[in-house]
Amino acid sequence: MIDLWFLPLPPSPVTGIQSNRVRLRPFEKTDVATLVAQGSDRTVAHWMISFPVPWPRWMARQRVRDSRREMAAGRGFHFAITDADLPDMPMVGACSAILIGDASRPPELAYWVAPGWQRRGYARSALRLLLSHMFDVDPALIAVEAAVIDGNAPSASLLKGLHFVVQGQEYASAPISWDEPPGTQVRLQRYRLWREDWFRAGQAHISEQDRVDTKAVRGL
Numbered sequence: 001m002i003d004l005w006f007l008p009l010p011p012s013p014v015t016g017i018q019s020n021r022v023r024l025r026p027f028e029k030t031d032v033a034t035l036v037a038q039g040s041d042r043t044v045a046h047w048m049i050s051f052p053v054p055w056p057r058w059m060a061r062q063r064v065r066d067s068r069r070e071m072a073a074g075r076g077f078h079f080a081i082t083d084a085d086l087p088d089m090p091m092v093g094a095c096s097a098i099l100i101g102d103a104s105r106p107p108e109l110a111y112w113v114a115p116g117w118q119r120r121g122y123a124r125s126a127l128r129l130l131l132s133h134m135f136d137v138d139p140a141l142i143a144v145e146a147a148v149i150d151g152n153a154p155s156a157s158l159l160k161g162l163h164f165v166v167q168g169q170e171y172a173s174a175p176i177s178w179d180e181p182p183g184t185q186v187r188l189q190r191y192r193l194w195r196e197d198w199f200r201a202g203q204a205h206i207s208e209q210d211r212v213d214t215k216a217v218r219g220l
């Protein structure tokens with residue numbers, strides 16, 4: 001059987017988005033070990049519904065491959081968050097926006113910053129870049145959502161600071177890492193950011209000089 005991992009990854013239509021030191025870039029095969037380490041961190045996995053602890057290596061490989069496929073097909077955005085000012089541009093976390101495939105449902109964000117890199121503004125900068133990019137490339141995009149498990153105050157505060165508002169509550173299966181009996185539910189707060197609130201709040205667009213090779217997506 002052919003191991004698909006050894007085939008080249010689909011080319012990404014966006015090779016980078018950067019503002020100041022924070023640069024978002026597509027996942028590469030070389031990110032697998034970092035994905036395993038960061039995804040397996042209990043303090044990260046605790047707030048992510050589908051993260052086992054530890055992550056098996058095949059799962060990280062699958063995430064890299066699937067994320068590149070989705071990017072190439074225009075079904076979502078998946079980026080490593082890196083610091084361009086540090087040697088070797090370390091991956092400090094990740095952020096995604098998944099297009100649900102139902103025009104009536106806004107894309108949904110998922111993100112993390114590894115514990116050693118938290119509270120340095122990486123998540124706020126990364127989400128600002130991602131949101132700016134999404135609203136810029138799709139004038140028909142009217143809203144973006146994120147679902148936060150009850151008790152995740154850092155994430156709730158991060159979203160409120162980006163002008164998300166609570167849209168409602170819902171229930172989902174407890175995160176895999178909680179090891180709860182099957183069927184255990186957790187409550188989520190669903191947050192929504194409206195396009196007009198984003199622009200009214202004067203959130204900076206990514207300036208042209210910071211836009212790193214996103215021409216294919218923008219059709220320029």
Ligand SMILES: CC(C)(COP(=O)(O)OP(=O)(O)OC[C@H]1O[C@@H](n2cnc3c(N)ncnc32)[C@H](O)[C@@H]1OP(=O)(O)O)[C@@H](O)C(=O)NCCC(=O)NCCS
Nearest residue numbers: 044047111112113118119120121122123124154155157158
């Ligand atoms: C939530 C998370 C992504 C924040 O990342 P971060 O890079 O540390 O966040 P930033 O430094 O950019 O902080 C931006 C804002 O988020 C909020 N925030 C971040 N960490 C916080 C904390 N420990 N307590 C309270 N608020 C916090 C604050 O509003 C902060 O703004 P401020 O610094 O002006 O107070 C990070 O804590 C994380 O990865 N947590 C585990 C995974 C997770 O919860 N993912 C989201 C699932 S919905």
